[in-house]
Amino acid sequence: MNDPIWLKTYPPGVPADIEVSRYASTVEMMEESFQKFADRSAFSFMGKELNYRQIEELSRTFGVYLQGLGLVKGDRVAVMMPNVLQYPIAVVGILRAGYTLVNVNPLYTARELEHQLKDSGAKAIVILENFAATLEKCLAATPIKHIVLCAMGDQLGLLKGTLVNFVVRNVKKMVPDYKLPEAVRFNAAIAKGTSGTLKKVVIKADDVAVLQYTGGTTGVSKGAVLLQRNLVANLLQSDAWFQPGLAKVPPSQQLNFVCALPLYHIFAFTVDLMLSMRLGGKLILIPNPRDFPAVLKELAKHQVHVFPAVNTLFNGLANHPDFSKVDWHHLMVSAGGGSAVQSAVAKLWFEKTGCAICEGYGLSETSPIASANPINITEYTGSIGVPLPSTWLKLLDDDGNEVPPGQSGEIAIKGPQVMAGYWQRPDETAKVMTADGFFKSGDVGVMDEKGYFRIVDRKKDMILVSGFNVFPTELEDVVSQMDGIMECACVGVPDAKTGEAVKLVIVRKDPAVTEDQVRAYCKENLTGYKQPKVIEFRTELPKTPVGKILRRELRAK
Secondary structure (H helix, E strand, O other): OOOOHHHHOOOOOOOOOOOOOHHHHHHHHHHHHHHHHOOEEEEEEEOOEEEHHHHHHHHHHHHHHHHHHHOOOOOOOEOOOOOHHHHHHHHHHHHOOOEEEEEEEOOOHHHHHHHHHHHHOOOOEEEHHHHHHHHHHHHHHHOOOEEEEEEOOOOOHHHHHHHHHHHHHOOOOOOOOOOOOOOOEHHHHHHHHHHOOOOOOOOOOEEEEEEEEEEEOOOOEEEEEEEHHHHHHHHHHHHHHHHHHHHHOOOOOOOEEEEEOOOOOHHHHHHHHHHHOOOOOOOHHHHHOOOHHHHHHOOOOOOOOEEEEOOHHHHHHOOOOHHOOOOOOOOOOEEEEOOOHHHHHHHHHHHHHHOOOOEEEOOOOOOEEEEEEEOOOOOOOOOOOEEEOOOOEEEEOOOOOOOOOOOOEEEEEEOOOOOEEEEEOOOHHHHHEOOOEEEEEEHHHHHOOOOOEEEEHHHHHOOEEEEEEOOOHHHHHHHOOOOEEEEEEEEEEEEEEOEEEEEEEEEOOOOOOHHHHHHHHHHHOOOOOOOEEEEEOOOOOOOOOOOOOOOHHHOOO
């Protein structure tokens, strides 16, 4: 292959390729950090901080406990927790002990949880007691043999931990009744592990590190098999990509990462948890990102350097009256992902922080980052940027042929961060992998003359109006720039005349905004077939816990 055109857009110092074989595993990388950064704070949660030495000790003893259960190398261990201190302890312990992590969304229903536990074959689960009732409902139908039960205050110390647990259980009533008599408490598991030694497990680059489930909103959830080398590659790629921004932080200062996205999601898992540990940073754990006042109150206590987020989170925080109480002068990396960042949000964020949102693109299947805008941008590009080091993107037509620049096609990705396949689904894997090793994303994009890629939408989200293609992200981006609009989403709905029509759902910032005003704005900014036929106002949009808008719910109503 010739050098791709996008390399010319790379900032100085960012390499075209990364050395994937630098580390054999995430464990080797983490253990290096334990040695280098032992006395640095690693995690901050509700005022409690744990340093790298403590994380090394706690994860090691938890690993000892798991090994004592008789699990063998490669066995799957599920983790069903929000952003609490037990999450990194458990995850690092699982990986160091030689097991495969299965990240589970804590908000799953019993039906969804049962599917994931059965599909993954998980033998053990580490779960916050708030969700224990869900596990109880489906436990008998799963292969789970061992349950480690956590409480919110487990790692906050005796006095504060007891108080937090009392409030969570008895005041806020956040722990529904459950019966799991065989469960072992997290702190008891840690205590049991202190009496043993972690057996050294040889962890290789091709060993499975994580099963990251995906596709639950579009069909049966599948486990993306992420090998150790996949995660190592994406960490090194992200590190190299962010360096032009991170290099501005004085070496004497520790990097502070904000973790407001859920750690069970691959974006936060890689760009927050793993990258922060790789760089010796402190990860500020935010348990509830929807509580904007609490988030901003917490961030006001820290110098913030790296902030990965989704469009809805950037938007909600930037529009909050307490936003200015945080000192944003230290912010060097605002990483946008998960869903498209809208131009109005990007503009507001840059005006208020001086740090442009570096929008990236990726999927669970790519560990996740495949492309990103250069970290030194100062304005919204409307694109997902260019492929990361050692990564190739191309666009395919419906017959699998590559299309030239300027034409739209399905984005296909090749690189060391691309998954090994879907867990025990060779048929599904075959559908998305090309003969030459590219992963077909299901997203439709175009590439410009500089090598920047722009998403025009997912294939299934495209709206066909009288034979014309309407891509929702374009319409949403236009409408979101209208004064008085907080956020919006559009979907296709059946129409007797045109086959499909555009339905636009709006959350207003200014309640005085009318349907007629929206229609006039759309008429001025969008060609006829793109204009919404149905306009609906709501107080909020249905979203996943990560902040992605659930279009299927908009269609159903």
